[in-house]
Amino acid sequence: MKSVGVVTPQRASFDVPIALSGGATLPAFDLVYETYGELNAEGSNAVLVCHALSGSHHVAGVYADQPNNVGWWDNLVGPGKPLDTNRFFVVGVNNLGGCYGSTGPMSTNPATGKPYGADFPVVTVEDWVAVQARLADRLGIACWAAVLGGSVGGMQALEWTLQYPDRVRHALVIASTPKLTAQNIAFNEVARQAILGDPDFHGGHYYERDTVPVRGLRLARMVGHITYLSDSQMAEKFGRELKNGRLSYGYDTDFQIESYLRYQGDKFTAYFDANTYLITTKALDYFDPARDYGGDLQSALARAKASFFVASFSTDWRFSPERSREIVYALMHNGRDVSYAEIDCSAGHDSFLLDDAHYHSVVGAYFDRIET
């Protein structure tokens, strides 16, 4: 199938201060974003794609000078694809606090002239959605045809329906959860402690020291990866296969799974920022729309007006199907229009990124129903 082809990131600067959930105020900020397809005259065909932990605004296509840098959801977004850019105007945006160009810890703090580093405030899913709304204003999008995301991207889609119930007609919440469990938080906490305890972290001000907390970020990614894959898929893909055909009786790589994890960890440290990792895990931990409703998700979602598509994956043990069903039940009890798909897929949490035929056909069928 065809890709959207060569795309160019754009930058929007905002100089009206924004008050964040944690109490801090950002005097100004930039958002980097990409768009695919054409906004129609009525502005009624716009779809926002929200990214997950390590994602970015680069959702589809390639860059002219980086033909191998394919957008992270290119298999889903493009001409004739489930999210069809012949019909929809699609927007991808790097979240606030990110490390792909939007204002974040690596940006210059106007108050000091140095990078924010650890002084960049912890932001929340609510904050991300609030700044995405400013981008929508800038692009002339009064109401999204749909907001779509997987994992913490799905949290953003859900949050849009709560914070701006009149600005989103459809929300697609995929491989997500209404809140993290203690076990989810525990894994994030191990990742954070790995970064915070790295001597090269320097309290988050490592840019000035010309160091990178490589060891901590690497460990964070390794432990993350265990939770992204299913036990069964790991068994299938790696099992107990040895890297060099024999046991080392030492601490070199014995098993293929070790080699895979080390590789994933190393690769990640080359392109991702540790402060952004910390911020994003906190945004995940904090998300809990039912918090102000005594834990009652149904009451929390009562103000949503959108129609919903919710999907989960059978082997996802990070955000299991059960967690998606909680969202579905809460919406149904509010009389909302909800479609729910539980996809049989062996790839665990990461299934949402894969080109699974059943999964893509239900997402495509849902978008086909959306009027523009």
Add this chain to the structure above:
Amino acid sequence: MKSVGVVTPQRASFDVPIALSGGATLPAFDLVYETYGELNAEGSNAVLVCHALSGSHHVAGVYADQPNNVGWWDNLVGPGKPLDTNRFFVVGVNNLGGCYGSTGPMSTNPATGKPYGADFPVVTVEDWVAVQARLADRLGIACWAAVLGGSVGGMQALEWTLQYPDRVRHALVIASTPKLTAQNIAFNEVARQAILGDPDFHGGHYYERDTVPVRGLRLARMVGHITYLSDSQMAEKFGRELKNGRLSYGYDTDFQIESYLRYQGDKFTAYFDANTYLITTKALDYFDPARDYGGDLQSALARAKASFFVASFSTDWRFSPERSREIVYALMHNGRDVSYAEIDCSAGHDSFLLDDAHYHSVVGAYFDRIET
């Protein structure tokens, strides 16, 4: 119920060199052990209790000068308890490579006059059992009435029946597995990388530098703890409860689960040795009796002559009931006498350490059947 009371560790020194699985030879070694109950005249009532990752020879009772230092399986082992010390002579031994007194990385390397540190060889479950057999010789135990263990302790019980089929009448293999999965190895690898990458590790020679790789060992224990508890028990015990009643919007402790993990990690570094942690995780990863039988567990277990008691716990996702059933089926197909109990218990892998009524009653009933 009564405890075995005050106990005193003993030390056995062996000066006949032992060749280890990895090719290294230890010229001499010590084992620290404890015994409870009396060995009968026929030497037919001896039970060996094998410890898991962080366990020791201190299985039951207390020390005269440490009345709060209760043995790790005191709820199971004692007069009138499931493993009744009025009937059985029970032996607990700190494994080779350990950090509780048996020869290990903290011991003096006779070749250098300095601690072994990283020069202590990687040992295997097979090696542990081989040196346990030397201790049995020393104690005059020709054949154990039973060998018992949970987790990697259960691997040792299983290995006894393979390496010394005529020296063990009953094996009790609890919360264990015939081999680690890729996911199990992955968690161990994260723990190892945390330790190996700690700047205070100094290639395993930190004793000489007067440092301890506290950060790495702490992370290793934190990630371990996530796998010892069940998701449901974590949810029940901690849920999303906040430590200080409000979100910090920073990296202090927000949730109780974070506080619990940090506490467990900190506590562990005060008493456990990082080199021993590395060795033990390797012993776990390497254990695979079916390796030399093309992966066929039934063939691998064909030489076992013992009767077996196998138990698993419903919420154990580290070594799930499915893994215990593999052992049970392989033994049954070999015509072995096997009792199997799948215990409903919410506490995950750590259930094997708890005083669960159903669990203890089946273990007790099994020991009651064992003739002495």
